[in-house]
Amino acid sequence: MSYSDKVIDHYNNPRNVGSLDKSSNDVGTGLVGAPECGDVMKLQIRVNRDTNVIEEAKFKTFGCGSAIASSSLATEWVKGKTVDEAMAIKNMDIVKELSLPPVKIHCSVLAEDAIRAAIGDWKKKQETAKPVAVEAQ
Amino acid sequence: MAAKPAPAETQPCWSCGSMGAAHFCEACGRVQPPAALDYFAFFGWPRKLNIDVAALDKDFYQLSRKLHPDLNARAGGQEQEWSLEQSSMLNDAHRTLKDPVQRTQYLLKLEGVEVEEQSKSATEQARATGQMKKQIVPPDLLEEVFELNLQLEELRLQKKMGEDDPALSEEVGRRKLELEEKHEALLEELKKVWASWDAWIDRGDGEQAVAQDERKHALDKMVDVLNRRNYIRNLVRDVSAALES
Structure with missing residues (x-):
């Protein structure tokens, strides 16, 4: 099986590798894994609390080229989107963009899971941080 | 027999x-x-x-x-x-x-359980309902896997540079042993699930139909244990490769 040019590009020049401060209140962290292949993916977002826009996204993935490319692409895509817009990203969008073969679809599923997990973590922090501010928008 | x-x-x-x-x-x-x-x-x-x-x-x-x-x-x-x-x-x-693991995997296949398909449909369900997807791998194991991978990366880099940090090699070796113990313990856990599956089989035709959730529970649990075990097995393999390189 050969990787598509886009996968190779993301693999050789991964975007947004790194980490954000996990304990920070405006950072959401998603850590997910795929038992089929042993991949593990961490995706973090920093969200502007006034606009709900994701201003920064970082990832670190241990896994195959497709998993790295999927998470690299995911960080590119979520940046500049609101939290709700980012929730609408589907794994098949990633499959199409990267031309992933069927055996690598689970890598894109993992990336979607990572986005959702990161947003879920951020949302949880917002609920506990300002329980009465929900109606203030 | x-x-x-x-x-x-x-x-x-x-x-x-x-x-x-x-x-x-x-x-x-x-x-x-x-x-x-x-x-x-x-x-x-x-x-x-x-x-x-x-x-x-x-x-x-x-x-x-x-x-x-x-x-x-x-x-x-x-x-x-x-x-x-x-x-x-x-x-x-x-x-x-x-082989206990092959036997379990074979049974799952016979019973129509597609492991990878499950993960995908769980994601689709999470997307449709807006709920968080229940991760197959428990969070603490994921943290451990992530940490260990970071250490492995460091270890590989050091070896590549011709440096040697005995403390790091020792630490990674120690964690490998822990993982191997976990790997063994999961086999024992799998055997416990067998008992509930076998009990369902023993119910006989009439009662099996009313106890469908027992069947499903046992099958799900088997998938869960096998998934965690696979994860650890892959990790042990990576650790061994990094230590020996």
Whole structure:
């Protein structure tokens, strides 16, 4: 099986590798894994609390080229989107963009899971941080 | 448990017509055409997971003596061909059922459980409902895997630069041992799930239908344990490779 040019590009020049401060209140962290292949993916977002826009996204993935490319692409895509817009990203969008073969679809599923997990973590922090501010928008 | 024909699939012997023939005729001993049986049924056993491996071996040797193509060499083309097919299936069935993990995976396949498909549909469900997807791998294990991978990366980099940090190698080696223990413990956990699966099989036809959630619970739990075990196995493999490189 050969990787598509886009996968190779993301693999050789991964975007947004790194980490954000996990304990920070405006950072959401998603850590997910795929038992089929042993991949593990961490995706973090920093969200502007006034606009709900994701201003920064970082990832670190241990896994195959497709998993790295999927998470690299995911960080590119979520940046500049609101939290709700980012929730609408589907794994098949990633499959199409990267031309992933069927055996690598689970890598894109993992990336979607990572986005959702990161947003879920951020949302949880917002609920506990300002329980009465929900109606203030 | 002695070798016996699978009751449900028994046809009369093609040669002497007596009943009670599965792999070979009990009356005249002639090899029978292979039937489409699963591996459990091949041995005439119910689909239970806690099997007596000594009995399995005994049945295997008994059957393989009778079905061996060399012994049926004089029997004529058709019968020899059947015996070849039967022997080959016997070998696959024995190898698969003897290994506890392969046996469980085989049962899951028979029961229509597609492991990878499950993860995908769980994501789709999370997307549709807006709920968080329940991760197959528990968060603390994921944290551990992530941390260990970071250490492995560091270790590989050091080795590449010709440096050596004995403390790091030792730390990674220690964690490898812990993982191997976890790997063993998960096999014991798997065996506990077998008991609830076997209990469901023992309920018999009438009661099985009303206890569908018991069946599903046992199958889900097996998938869960196998997934975690695979994860750890892959990790141990990566750790070994990094330490030896």
